Amino acid sequence: MTTRALFAAAAGCILLLAATPGAAAGGWGRAKPAALPAAPPVVDTATREATASAVETALAEGRLVDASSLLGRALASEGRDPRLLTLLGETSLARGDAPAALATFAQVAADAPSSPRARQGEGLALSVLGRSDGALQALRTAVAGDPRLWRAWNGLGREYDRRHDWAAAEDAYAHALDASGRDALALNNRGYSQLLQGRLAEASVDLIAALEKKPDLAAARNNLRLVLALKGDYARASARGAGGDDPAALLNNAGFAALLRGDYDASVALFDQASKARDTYYSKAGENRRLALSLKAQDQRQEASHGN
Numbered sequence: 001m002t003t004r005a006l007f008a009a010a011a012g013c014i015l016l017l018a019a020t021p022g023a024a025a026g027g028w029g030r031a032k033p034a035a036l037p038a039a040p041p042v043v044d045t046a047t048r049e050a051t052a053s054a055v056e057t058a059l060a061e062g063r064l065v066d067a068s069s070l071l072g073r074a075l076a077s078e079g080r081d082p083r084l085l086t087l088l089g090e091t092s093l094a095r096g097d098a099p100a101a102l103a104t105f106a107q108v109a110a111d112a113p114s115s116p117r118a119r120q121g122e123g124l125a126l127s128v129l130g131r132s133d134g135a136l137q138a139l140r141t142a143v144a145g146d147p148r149l150w151r152a153w154n155g156l157g158r159e160y161d162r163r164h165d166w167a168a169a170e171d172a173y174a175h176a177l178d179a180s181g182r183d184a185l186a187l188n189n190r191g192y193s194q195l196l197q198g199r200l201a202e203a204s205v206d207l208i209a210a211l212e213k214k215p216d217l218a219a220a221r222n223n224l225r226l227v228l229a230l231k232g233d234y235a236r237a238s239a240r241g242a243g244g245d246d247p248a249a250l251l252n253n254a255g256f257a258a259l260l261r262g263d264y265d266a267s268v269a270l271f272d273q274a275s276k277a278r279d280t281y282y283s284k285a286g287e288n289r290r291l292a293l294s295l296k297a298q299d300q301r302q303e304a305s306h307g308n
Contacts, residue, residue: 048074048081055087059094067091082112089121098128116145120152127155135159143175150179154186161193169193184214192223200227225250229257234270248277252285259288264296 051074058067071088074081089104102125108118123138136159142152153176160169173190180186191206204227210220221241229237238254240247255270271289275282 048084052083052087055084055091059087059090062094064091064094067094080107082108082114082118086114086118086121089118089125093121093125093128098125101125102129116142116149116152119145120149120155123152124155127159132159132162147175148179150176150183150186153179154189157186157189157193161196166193166197182209182213184210184217184220187213188217188220188223191220195223195227195230200230203227222253226253226257229254230260232258232261232263234258234266238270238273248274248282248285251277252282252288255285255292256288259292259295262295262299264292264299267292 051070055067055070055074058064058070067087068091071084071091074084075088085104085107089101089108092098092101092104101121105118105122105125108115112118119138120142123135123142126132126135126138135155139152139156139159142149143156153172157169157172157176160166160172170190170193173186173193176186177183177190187206187210191203191210194200194203194206204224207220207224207227210217211224214220225237228234234254234257237257238247238250240250251270251274255267255274258264258267258270268289271285271292274285275289278285
């Protein structure tokens with residue numbers, strides 16, 4: 001397994017929020033939708049605009065129940081309003097329901113004023129669903145229509161990362177940071193991109209900056225731990241913080257970073273500690289331990305063959 005392939009595997013183990021709809025969409029929270037109450041229809045423009053503004057605020061604050069309730073009342077009479085449909089799609093995306101979000105965004109016509117934002121949501125939903133080519137097309141359409149859509153730029157960066165198109169990813173994250181005022185999620189995702197490229201010093205700078213802006217951003221904290229482990233600082237990488245960190249997961253992730261560095265003995269020791277930290281069998285640590293031993297044996301065979 002190549003170092004790049006191992007980095008790609010580590011990405012699946014370590015990256016949490018930056019790979020979710022909440023990370024891609026810029027911090028929309030998650031909550032179970034509430035039943036929509038019956039209410040008089042919204043009919044006048046002023047009320048509709050006030051409702052849209054209130055929904056925007058609720059989404060920004062992660063109050064998805066409030067957003068759903070407001071939209072339920074508004075859409076009772078304004079069911080085809082493009083801005084309200086776009087907000088409904090964003091609410092579905094924040095709840096983690098990418099298929100519902102995608103179906104809603106598709107109802108927003110290409111010539112509607114909110115079309116770029118709907119294409120942004122469409123691209124993010126497609127990305128979550130693993131439809132990368134469609135996501136890339138929709139996100140490019142979004143930023144072409146409105147370059148201020150930082151979540152679309154952020155999503156583009158993630159799609160380019162998946163393709164290992166580092167120059168395009170760097171450009172997309174630069175736009176995301178400019179358009180968002182250096183949002184913590186964009187900082188985290190650029191830092192993660194740099195981590196994948198082995199640019200650990202630069203990754204540290206962005207990840208620390210992300211945590212300074214949003215101290216509870218779990219993805220940035222986990223990615224920074226991975227950077228520390230990749231530098232060989234396994235103790236700091238696996239140390240428990242003030243929150244409810246899972247010690248077994250921390251030790252497993254530090255062990256995987258040691259594996260990436262070719263430090264097989266340290267990785268096996270960390271995987272053993274991870275297994276002991278669990279009351280039940282920790283399959284991921286066990287699988288990683290076997291991988292470390294296999295790679296160590298492979299390296300030893302190669303060294304022996306070169307010696308002959």
